[in-house]
Amino acid sequence: MKNKKLYILAILAIAFSSCKKELDEVNINPNAPEVAQPDYLLTGTTKATVDSYWGVTNNMNSSLLFVQHWAKVQYTEEDRFIYSNSSFTALWSTGYAQSIAGFNKIIELGDAQGNPNYKAVALVLRSWTFLLLTDAYGDVPYSQAGKIKQFVTPGYDKQKDVYYGILSDLKSAQAALDPAAKPIAGDVIYSNNIALWKKFTNSLRLRIALRIADKDPAKAKQVIDEIQAEGGAYIGSNSENAALKYDVSPQQNPVAASFETRNDYRISKTIVDKLASLNDPRLPVYASRTENPPQGYVGIPNGSTNSEASAIGLANSSKPGAYFLDPKAPAVILSYAEVLFDRAEAAARGFTTENAEDLYKQAITASLQQYGINGNDQITGYLGRADVQYDPANYKKSIGQQKWIALFGQGLEAWAEQRRLDYPQLTASVNTVLNGKIPVRFIYPGTEQSLNGQNYKNAVSSQGADLLTTKLWFDAF
The missing domain is CATH 1.25.40.390 (Serine Threonine Protein Phosphatase 5, Tetratricopeptide repeat)
Structure with missing residues (x-):
């Protein structure tokens, strides 16, 4: 009787092992690596x-x-x-x-x-x-x-x-x-x-x-x-x-990605004024010319209220330069x-x-x-x-x-x-x-x-x- 019980348990163990193996194979994603690369x-x-x-x-x-x-x-x-x-x-x-x-x-x-x-x-x-x-x-x-x-x-x-x-x-x-x-x-x-x-x-x-x-x-x-x-x-x-x-x-620079859908940012008046005072040749790299004439480099003062910034306007202020807005x-x-x-x-x-x-x-x-x-x-x-x-x-x-x-x-x-x-x-x-x-x-x-x-x-x-x-x-x- 004891041997009969052991035999039955052995058969069940083999069946469970086989079933588990099949389930494991079913649950493997052939398109995903098992080990991180x-x-x-x-x-x-x-x-x-x-x-x-x-x-x-x-x-x-x-x-x-x-x-x-x-x-x-x-x-x-x-x-x-x-x-x-x-x-x-x-x-x-x-x-x-x-x-x-x-x-x-x-x-x-x-x-x-x-x-x-x-x-x-x-x-x-x-x-x-x-x-x-x-x-x-x-x-x-x-x-x-x-x-x-x-x-x-x-x-x-x-x-x-x-x-x-x-x-x-x-x-x-x-x-x-x-x-x-x-x-x-x-x-x-x-x-x-x-x-x-x-x-x-x-x-x-x-x-x-x-x-x-x-x-x-x-x-x-x-x-x-x-x-x-x-x-x-x-x-x-x-x-x-x-x-x-x-x-x-979709692998573009995050700055370029932001400017594709938003228009919230301009170059700061602080750095525009400093570069201009130094006659720094990086000014036209760092800043874009304004859209409206006279086209120049106009920064927004940091800490402006919404109304103050709006009064200067989107087209009358300088975005960052084209170098920084390039997706690459x-x-x-x-x-x-x-x-x-x-x-x-x-x-x-x-x-x-x-x-x-x-x-x-x-x-x-x-x-x-x-x-x-x-x-x-x-x-x-x-x-x-x-x-x-x-x-x-x-x-x-x-x-x-x-x-x-x-x-x-x-x-x-x-x-x-x-x-x-x-x-x-x-x-x-x-x-x-x-x-x-x-x-x-x-x-x-x-x-x-x-x-x-x-x-x-x-x-x-x-x-x-x-x-x-x-x-x-x-x-x-």
């Missing part, structure tokens, strides 16, 4: 991150307004700093749910497939994502971020610790990047040129070293010394700029000009023995050439102006003003540098709602209060009130 993930995650960085919410509707590169010609509430705790969710949600999650998966796949270059490239791009997040919000989840199985509600790391953490990550990535190792696919930044990834990594380390230089100059110098000791090179020409090159619709316009992550400005500042601070003034002039030249301004007379004439000359007694003013011009369109980075260097000194409109102040951070998404409440409260207690006017750790002055 790092090349597809790298393309998709990179584009999602750059789209967010260069797009409407984090760039056009916030940081470009704060830094007075752009202004709003209608629906001007954001230009008057009227925001809610749902206004800044895009950078947070994209950064954590897509970017960091995606790059973490690529890091895993790089290990699993024995391809250190996938892992290192993903680590570089993840570090850049964390940099965007901490520059904007301050204290953010870093050490527990993306580890959903361990930390459903991740704690916030202090901004100082985030910067130090990503500097360590970038140093590791630099050591792992190997042009002689297995190639990678799906790379829409450098097309598997690992030597350029190594230059970009060092350039990003230099950027972060200067970000912390006012708070911890010893650490900043240590990072730069380490790069030099490693024999590392930086981005060395405009052809080596870290950028995503877009294509025609590249989204620049880090440029040669920025690297040269950074090297100039490092020299001015005594971190290196390079010539700060010479690097400053090279940086301006690189920015002009980035936009096709190559005439020797134009470049020499511009560099020779008294109001463009490098001032060693106030390097922050010289570098700050010219870097602000060179970073046009890169709202998040331009905003971070203007807060750090305090130049140019921008003035808020009387129509704004922050008592004459310009925002110095994004406020946390409201969902953090409801879904990660205790960690949110801990961050606010540590950093300060969750307000647009609460200065961040790196913003020393």
Whole structure:
């Protein structure tokens, strides 16, 4: 009797196993890969991150307004700093749910497939994502971020610790990047040129070293010394700029995509006036002529009311230049000009023995050439102006003003540098709602209060009130 029962159980087990196998086969999608592929993930995650960085919410509707590169010609509430705790969710949600999650998966796949270059490239791009997040919000989840199985509600790391953490990550990535190792696919930044990834990594380390230089100059110098000791090179020409090159619709630049259906934005009067006063040859690149005669370059004052902006009019004010409205316009992550400005500042601070003034002039030249301004007379004439000359007694003013011009369109980075260097000194409109102040951070998404409440409260207690006017750790002055 006992043997009979075992026989029946064996038959049932075989039948169940067969049925399960058939069901498993039925549930397989032949058009979808069972295992994530790092090349597809790298393309998709990179584009999602750059789209967010260069797009409407984090760039056009916030940081470009704060830094007075752009202004709003209608629906001007954001230009008057009227925001809610749902206004800044895009950078947070994209950064954590897509970017960091995606790059973490690529890091895993790089290990699993024995391809250190996938892992290192993903680590570089993840570090850049964390940099965007901490520059904007301050204290953010870093050490527990993306580890959903361990930390459903991740704690916030202090901004100082985030910067130090990503500097360590970038140093590791630099050591792992190997042009002689297995190639990678799906790379829409450098097309598997690992030597350029190594230059970009060092350039990003230099950027972060200067970000912390006012708070911890010893650490900043240590990072730069380490790069030099490693024999590392930086981005060395405009052809080596870290950028995503877009294509025609539906893969167009987010700026071009916005202008296909909306007409809310114009170039700011602040930068139009500055470029005009310098006779800067970048003015016709950065701004379009007005539609109505006399056709010229007319910026909208930041912080205009809806009625004030409407009185100037759509056809009597300048859109951004055709270069930026081109669907194929590249989204620049880090440029040669920025690297040269950074090297100039490092020299001015005594971190290196390079010539700060010479690097400053090279940086301006690189920015002009980035936009096709190559005439020797134009470049020499511009560099020779008294109001463009490098001032060693106030390097922050010289570098700050010219870097602000060179970073046009890169709202998040331009905003971070203007807060750090305090130049140019921008003035808020009387129509704004922050008592004459310009925002110095994004406020946390409201969902953090409801879904990660205790960690949110801990961050606010540590950093300060969750307000647009609460200065961040790196913003020393």
